[in-house]
Amino acid sequence: MDVPAPKMYRLVIILALPLCASCLDNGLMLTPPMGWLAWERFRCDIDCENDPNNCISEKLFMDMADRLSEDGWRDLGYVYVNIDDCWSSKQRDKDGRLQADPKRFPGGIKKLAQYLHERGLKLGIYGDMGTYTCGGYPGSPLDKIELDAQTFADWEVDMFKYDGCYSNATEQEQGYPLMSKALNATGRPIGYSCSWPAYQGGLPPKVNYTQLGEICNLWRNYGDIQDSWSSVWSIVDWFFENQDALIPAAGPGRWNDPDMLIIGDFGLSMEQSRSQMALWAIMAAPLFMSNDLRTLSSGARVILQNKMIISINQDPLGIQGRRILKEKSGIQIFWRPLSKNTSALLFFSHRTDMPYRYKTSLSKLNYTAGSYKVTDVYTYKTLELKDSTEFVVSVNPTGVVMWHISAPAKLNSRLYFRGAQAAASGRDVGNDIPVLL
Ligand SMILES: *[C@@H]1O[C@H](CO)[C@@H](O)[C@H](O)[C@H]1NC(C)=O
Numbered sequence: 001m002d003v004p005a006p007k008m009y010r011l012v013i014i015l016a017l018p019l020c021a022s023c024l025d026n027g028l029m030l031t032p033p034m035g036w037l038a039w040e041r042f043r044c045d046i047d048c049e050n051d052p053n054n055c056i057s058e059k060l061f062m063d064m065a066d067r068l069s070e071d072g073w074r075d076l077g078y079v080y081v082n083i084d085d086c087w088s089s090k091q092r093d094k095d096g097r098l099q100a101d102p103k104r105f106p107g108g109i110k111k112l113a114q115y116l117h118e119r120g121l122k123l124g125i126y127g128d129m130g131t132y133t134c135g136g137y138p139g140s141p142l143d144k145i146e147l148d149a150q151t152f153a154d155w156e157v158d159m160f161k162y163d164g165c166y167s168n169a170t171e172q173e174q175g176y177p178l179m180s181k182a183l184n185a186t187g188r189p190i191g192y193s194c195s196w197p198a199y200q201g202g203l204p205p206k207v208n209y210t211q212l213g214e215i216c217n218l219w220r221n222y223g224d225i226q227d228s229w230s231s232v233w234s235i236v237d238w239f240f241e242n243q244d245a246l247i248p249a250a251g252p253g254r255w256n257d258p259d260m261l262i263i264g265d266f267g268l269s270m271e272q273s274r275s276q277m278a279l280w281a282i283m284a285a286p287l288f289m290s291n292d293l294r295t296l297s298s299g300a301r302v303i304l305q306n307k308m309i310i311s312i313n314q315d316p317l318g319i320q321g322r323r324i325l326k327e328k329s330g331i332q333i334f335w336r337p338l339s340k341n342t343s344a345l346l347f348f349s350h351r352t353d354m355p356y357r358y359k360t361s362l363s364k365l366n367y368t369a370g371s372y373k374v375t376d377v378y379t380y381k382t383l384e385l386k387d388s389t390e391f392v393v394s395v396n397p398t399g400v401v402m403w404h405i406s407a408p409a410k411l412n413s414r415l416y417f418r419g420a421q422a423a424a425s426g427r428d429v430g431n432d433i434p435v436l437l
Pocket residue numbers: 025026027183184185186187188189190
């Protein structure tokens with residue numbers, strides 16, 4: 001214990017420098033943020049008289065906080081509880097400050113933030129760059145930016161999403177950087193989500209992703225997600241069609257945001273739910289669930305709480321994955337490099353007939369020579385695979401097979417026995433498939 005560890009020190013310093021190169025310097029979100037966000041599932045339901053369980057109110061957010069802290073979510077990293085539009089009063093208060101609707105948030109936002117903090121959670125809130133929010137509530141235009149940033153800090157808010165309705169391009173160009181400065185000036189670290197690129201069409205040259213990385217922690221590039229597979233797929237396809245522009249923008253502290261997880265809602269089958277979770281992990285996407293955690297099915301819970309997929313999503317290198325192959329058969333293959341020379345590989349089927357048996361090998365997918373330990377992240381089955389060994393994966397319609405792949409090892413006879421040893425020692429390693437070598 002008394003021996004200094006210069007090697008460790010060097011490692012930490014070397015890692016710390018490039019970790020947040022040209023990203024917003026608030027020390028936040030070095031891995032994609034995780035939590036819950038009200039919008040997709042609960043929208044602008046303010047009818048608390050007739051729909052008390054589902055209306056945008058402090059009860060809804062406290063209910064979700066209770067579930068996040070008591071049902072294992074927080075400990076997996078889902079810590080943000082984010083309010084979206086329609087939380088405020090239609091009028092600012094006598095001092096010109098934003099205020100929560102007193103009927104729906106009788107305790108006020110600061111009390112709600114404290115309720116969350118006591119449970120190890122964080123509060124996110126929503127505002128808009130224009131004169132009004134998208135839902136018609138008071139916006140935070142240029143002349144209100146400093147006041148509103150200070151109000152959020154006074155309320156002990158931890159994250160802020162800045163939407164863009166009712167503002168024009170000139171105002172956005174001034175407002176998004178200004179809000180970043182104003183949040184910083186409060187002295188409170190507040191994660192900053194910018195909807196700016198979504199209002200600029202999402203692509204260079206209109207969008208300057210270098211600048212965005214310097215002023216925001218995450219940004220919405222594209223349209224809102226809806227509760228359907230066609231919505232999920234249109235987002236996925238747009239992100240990967242434009243991957244060469246988007247991948248370099250992402251990194252620790254700065255993330256592309258393809259929008260919320262809708263797993264546990266009404267629009268996705270179980271296969272499609274697994275696909276959304278896996279694709280969001282490949283994309284290094286923020287994981288904000290928008291669902292009802294009080295009534296979530298156990299199937300949805302198992303997907304959203306999959307530790308291996310979460311750890312792929314949260315990989316510290318923060319490199320966004322890419323689509324490496326689009327086969328005529330409808331099979332698409334996605335790949336994400338991970339730390340420690342490991343990687344994630346995803347087989348997706350765009351087919352509509354039946355499970356498709358896709359045959360390939362790791363060397364065909366440009367993996368270098370060696371033998372690899374492969375773990376199926378949904379079944380936890382493992383196998384040893386030599387790069388040249390042909391294998392078959394069976395991929396269901398609109399479903400995925402997702403693998404975590406170890407660093408390449410030279411062929412080593414000990415590998416043959418690893419699975420057997422682990423099983424014998426009673427550790428939970430799932431069912432080992434017979435070695436294919
Ligand atoms: C504000 O910005 C400075 C300089 O980039 C940074 O060192 C500091 O941590 C930031 N503070 C907050 C609260 O974001």
